[in-house]
Amino acid sequence: MSKPVFTCGIAGYGYMGEIRKQVIEKSDRLELIGISDINANTRQELSGCAVLSTTDALLDKSPDIMFVCTPNALSPKICVEAMRRGIHVFCEKPPGRNLDDIQTIIAAERHSVKLMFGFNHRFHPAVIKAKAIVDAGRMGAVLNLRGLYGKSGGISFHNSWRNDESISGGGILLDQGIHMLDLFCYFCGNFEDVKCFSSRAYWDFNVEDNAYVIMRNSTGQNAIFHSSATLWKHTFRLEITLEHGYIVVEGLLSKSGSYGRERLVTAKRQFEDEAAAVGNPSEEVTYFDQDLSWELEVNELIRCIDEDTPVTISSSHDARRVMEIISKAYLDASNNPGAA
Amino acid sequence: MKSVFLVDHYNEADVKPAEMLNAYVQLAEKNVNDLFLRDTFVNCDCPGCGASDRAETFRRFNLDYVSCPRCHTLWVSPRPDDESIKRYYANSDAEIYWREKLSRETALARVERIVLPRVDWIIDSTQQYLPDADHFVDIGTHHDVYARCLSEIGRFSRKTLLNPICEINPGALAHSTNIVNEHISKAMPDNSVDAISMFEVLDRTSNIDGAMSHARRMLRPGGLIFITGILSTGFDIMTLWDQAQNIFPPDRLNVFSVEGLTMLMERHGFNVLEFSTPGMFDTEAVIHAVETNPKIQVPRFVSYMLENRGPEGRQRFQEFLQMNLLSSFGRVLAQRQ
Numbered sequence: 001m002s003k004p005v006f007t008c009g010i011a012g013y014g015y016m017g018e019i020r021k022q023v024i025e026k027s028d029r030l031e032l033i034g035i036s037d038i039n040a041n042t043r044q045e046l047s048g049c050a051v052l053s054t055t056d057a058l059l060d061k062s063p064d065i066m067f068v069c070t071p072n073a074l075s076p077k078i079c080v081e082a083m084r085r086g087i088h089v090f091c092e093k094p095p096g097r098n099l100d101d102i103q104t105i106i107a108a109e110r111h112s113v114k115l116m117f118g119f120n121h122r123f124h125p126a127v128i129k130a131k132a133i134v135d136a137g138r139m140g141a142v143l144n145l146r147g148l149y150g151k152s153g154g155i156s157f158h159n160s161w162r163n164d165e166s167i168s169g170g171g172i173l174l175d176q177g178i179h180m181l182d183l184f185c186y187f188c189g190n191f192e193d194v195k196c197f198s199s200r201a202y203w204d205f206n207v208e209d210n211a212y213v214i215m216r217n218s219t220g221q222n223a224i225f226h227s228s229a230t231l232w233k234h235t236f237r238l239e240i241t242l243e244h245g246y247i248v249v250e251g252l253l254s255k256s257g258s259y260g261r262e263r264l265v266t267a268k269r270q271f272e273d274e275a276a277a278v279g280n281p282s283e284e285v286t287y288f289d290q291d292l293s294w295e296l297e298v299n300e301l302i303r304c305i306d307e308d309t310p311v312t313i314s315s316s317h318d319a320r321r322v323m324e325i326i327s328k329a330y331l332d333a334s335n336n337p338g339a340a
Numbered sequence: 341m342k343s344v345f346l347v348d349h350y351n352e353a354d355v356k357p358a359e360m361l362n363a364y365v366q367l368a369e370k371n372v373n374d375l376f377l378r379d380t381f382v383n384c385d386c387p388g389c390g391a392s393d394r395a396e397t398f399r400r401f402n403l404d405y406v407s408c409p410r411c412h413t414l415w416v417s418p419r420p421d422d423e424s425i426k427r428y429y430a431n432s433d434a435e436i437y438w439r440e441k442l443s444r445e446t447a448l449a450r451v452e453r454i455v456l457p458r459v460d461w462i463i464d465s466t467q468q469y470l471p472d473a474d475h476f477v478d479i480g481t482h483h484d485v486y487a488r489c490l491s492e493i494g495r496f497s498r499k500t501l502l503n504p505i506c507e508i509n510p511g512a513l514a515h516s517t518n519i520v521n522e523h524i525s526k527a528m529p530d531n532s533v534d535a536i537s538m539f540e541v542l543d544r545t546s547n548i549d550g551a552m553s554h555a556r557r558m559l560r561p562g563g564l565i566f567i568t569g570i571l572s573t574g575f576d577i578m579t580l581w582d583q584a585q586n587i588f589p590p591d592r593l594n595v596f597s598v599e600g601l602t603m604l605m606e607r608h609g610f611n612v613l614e615f616s617t618p619g620m621f622d623t624e625a626v627i628h629a630v631e632t633n634p635k636i637q638v639p640r641f642v643s644y645m646l647e648n649r650g651p652e653g654r655q656r657f658q659e660f661l662q663m664n665l666l667s668s669f670g671r672v673l674a675q676r677q
Contacts, residue, residue: 132468136495138460284457284618287663
């Protein structure tokens with residue numbers, strides 16, 4: 001028996017809306033029935049499905065799944081209304097501007113609908129393999145994490161809504177750094193203690209362009225993260241130190257390719273005796289050539305709908321947890337003299 | 341798809357000391373001439389892509405290697421059948437020498453450099469692609485060091501070593517490991533296995549399509565197969581060709597190309613998840629061959645590079661070969677469709 005096809009709507013046709021459209025159109029389980037966007041020029045470029053000026057008009061078409069790709073300030077209201085109507089929701093990250101926004105969304109969550117967030121990096125091939133290695137247990141427990149994720153901005157960066165606090169709720173840490181913080185939680189569970197410095201080092205925004213976050217959890221694992229909008233060379237690097245070795249995820253397969261070829265480095269600690277350690281162990285490097293992350297995360301949502309099982313990957317629990325960390329980071333940064 | 345390369349530093353001599361390797365090759369040459377009955381030899385098409393076209397290449401131990409103009413696989417044809425090969429590995433002086441001397445005297449290095457990385461590969465990949473995997477079968481291992489390490493993989497609750505000539509003491513193996521002394525065609529019910537390893541097994545298998553069909557048959561849909569072998573498209577093989585010291589029957593009855601091995605997997609209903617050439621010894625093999633036999637002519641560029649770029653330059657060149665699927669040691673992970 002063939003599986004049902006789910007009708008889909010996309011709210012917001014920016015960078016992410018375009019990606020979601022491609023994923024939906026490639027899937028034999030999804031059918032795009034409408035896109036809404038506030039921008040008339042954007043709407044003029046679209047065809048092949050209903051093109052609408054308001055999200056309410058799109059919701060009135062009663063899609064099975066709503067892809068929420070709007071700016072952060074708008075996402076909560078759309079998620080809430082979609083779920084109220086019994087529509088499954090896939091919401092891009094960040095899940096709103098702040099902790100209140102995600103809590104509003106969670107309050108509207110119902111058993112009959114699935115709610116998933118776009119923590120897409122979990123589905124990148126190097127991260128999937130890193131997670132498999134950690135879960136396999138041969139390298140022992142995770143001791144600590146270190147992350148660097150940043151970009152250089154660009155011509156339109158200065159005018160982007162992402163850097164307008166009233167719309168976005170925060171700067172680079174919330175917009176891009178949230179992926180790394182989510183991965184930290186993916187590998188270590190939660191981090192209760194959060195310290196942060198932030199700065200407006202270069203860009204003239206009312207949000208941070210750099211954040212330096214230090215975290216610790218109740219099991220004693222520590223993590224350090226630098227999130228930056230002044231990395232003139234686009235960089236993604238996640239280092240996982242384990243009892244018996246280390247894992248490094250570096251580069252990201254992306255639309256632009258600007259983060260470099262995605263690769264995973266693994267190595268085993270070579271000597272029991274620290275005095276004899278040469279500090280340069282044999283490494284295995286895996287290169288990945290295909291990014292299926294967009295398809296995989298949507299397939300996971302489809303699986304949850306098919307089997308009527310709770311969303312456990314990129315769930316509302318994951319969203320709240322990472323927003324709690326960001327909230328603590330912003331609070332700590334604001335309490336630091338000289339902070340942004 | 342993904343590919344892997346290794347940043348490591350060790351020599352072929354660590355796992356195959358030259359003196360012992362030479363003794364082994366000499367025994368193998370004698371045994372091949374003595375033990376194989378040529379009137380039972382069978383012709384075969386390209387074991388990689390299946391094409392019937394072939395080009396004559398060179399003779400080794402009085403057997404003819406031919407190459408495929410389509411996929412560049414190298415293979416022996418006509419060739420002994422699998423029953424003859426089984427007898428060879430059970431009784432030949434060469435195999436006894438390998439098993440009882442070479443393998444044992446290099447055991448520590450082989451475990452550290454070869455066996456444990458393969459065990460890690462199996463553990464990590466199974467966790468990634470088939471986390472509920474329970475039954476693991478190794479096909480073809482008949483060396484006790486290897487068998488013991490495979491039997492100790494805690495990842496699987498059931499492990500089977502499948503080899504018709506296996507003489508390993510079961511007491512040396514971890515609990516829950518079975519030894520099955522049967523041919524692949526007769527062992528294991530259909531769809532009963534989660535993961536299979538065949539390390540350098542396809543290299544010495546006469547009926548390749550038969551072996552792959554049975555491996556597929558015993559794997560459940562979605563099951564994994566881990567394969568290693570020597571590749572004809574590696575730098576040392578391509579450079580040395582008829583002078584390559586590691587190409588001889590029956591150990592290397594088939595020397596697949598990257599493309600040929602990929603086609604073999606695909607025409608037997610497998611999706612290739614990983615194809616890597618993490619070989620360490622290509623440049624070293626060329627240097628050793630030229631030093632041993634100065635009459636060997638290698639391309640001017642290769643000769644210059646090997647003479648003038650020192651160990652670090654050669655190491656970087658080896659890494660380049662790995663990164664570009666140009667080393668002669670290959671490993672493949674594939675999934676049954």
